[in-house]
Every structure is written in C-alpha cells, then in structure tokens.
Amino acid sequence: MQSETLVVPRHLVSEMILHCKEIYPNEACGILAGKNRTVQKVYKMTNIENSSVSYMMEPREQFTVMKEMREQGLEMSAIYHSHPQSDVHPSPKDINLAFYPDSLYVIVSLINEEQPAIKAFEIKNGLIREVEILII
C-alpha cells in the first residue's frame, strides 16, 4: 500500500526550492527519490527545453539517475518541476505527459518569490488528485 502523504525532510525542500530559484526564469526539474513516499534524496536534473513554460529532463541523465536509484534501492517518490510564472496546479501539458502514474508530481510555483507555493499531485489517467506534503 502506498502511503497517502509525501514526506519530505525540510532541508530537501530547501534544496528543491533553491534549485528552482537558480534556474529561474526557466523551469527547473528534478526527482525526489526515496522509499515509498518518504523522500531521502533530491536529484537536480537538466531541463533540455531551457524554457519558462516547459521542461524535459535530459534523457541520458535521467537514465543514469534511474539506474543509480535502482542500485540504491530507491524509488522515484516524486517528480518535481517549477512554474516560474504560473500557479501551483498541473498544466494541461503536465497531465498529458504524466507517464509515471505511480510517482507523485510536485510543483513549485515561484509567482510569489518570497513564499514559493509547493503542492503534490497524483496524475492518473488524466485525473488529478492533490496529495498532502508533510515537511519533517
């Protein structure tokens, strides 16, 4: 059974936000790796689209990271990306391209630079459901 909440240590949340701010005004993307839905590690990935409205992880880097995760017994608890200029909800493109329904999709909105908004969603068969994030 998958737990209902995504559990993320505070320092990893900071690391993810920092990454999103570094890549601003473009979209940042990465992987939250862990056991089930408890995150243990942040992988900052390269967005090959270099765009403020879309992202695609560099395929080879993604392949290498997934291999490392498999070797370390880590799962892809969540996939994160930033919305530099839009709100914290999945875009139509996010829904169309959600190829990993078992992972959660975390969005970091930077509309309010001082206080980024972060939410996690399950995206399955075109349906979105918000999942609570527990910061520990």
Place this chain on the structure above:
Amino acid sequence: MAVKVRIPTPLQKLTDGKDEVEGEPGTVISLINNLDKRFPGIGERISEGGKIRRFINIYLNDEDIRFLQNEGTEVKDDDEVSIVPAIAGG
C-alpha cells in the same frame, strides 16, 4: 541466453509486475513486436507504425538507440535493453 529487457514501472502492469523480462535477439523493433505477442498492449505503448514513440527513450546497454540505428539497431543475446519514458511537462 536471451536479451534482458528492463520494463519501466508504468508498463509493469502489462508484464505481470515484472521489471525485467527476456527478449529475442534481432532489431529493436522486432524485439518490441515479439514482446507484444507475450504482453499484449506493450507494443503500442512503446511504438507506433514501426517507430519508437517520441516520449519513449530506448537504451541498448548504455547507448541511446537514437545515436545508433534507431529502431533498426541490432540487439544480441546478453545485451540489455532499457525502455525509459521521458519525464516532461509544462
């Protein structure tokens, strides 16, 4: 001996939950077509009209097949083929 094929989590529903299955040597596209005979539905998730779908990346051992001969890349016994859906959005 056979080809080792790594199945990504989203497609494991079609392989009875297996993350690794055996494939037959030949070209990448023939390997996928053969997989589809054993795991119906997997073929169309990976390819369309004999071409690998845009958001699917395939690796032969550690090489992206786009830098080899794409769908026509030859796969031999003991090779490892990884099927990796892209991670993208907007």
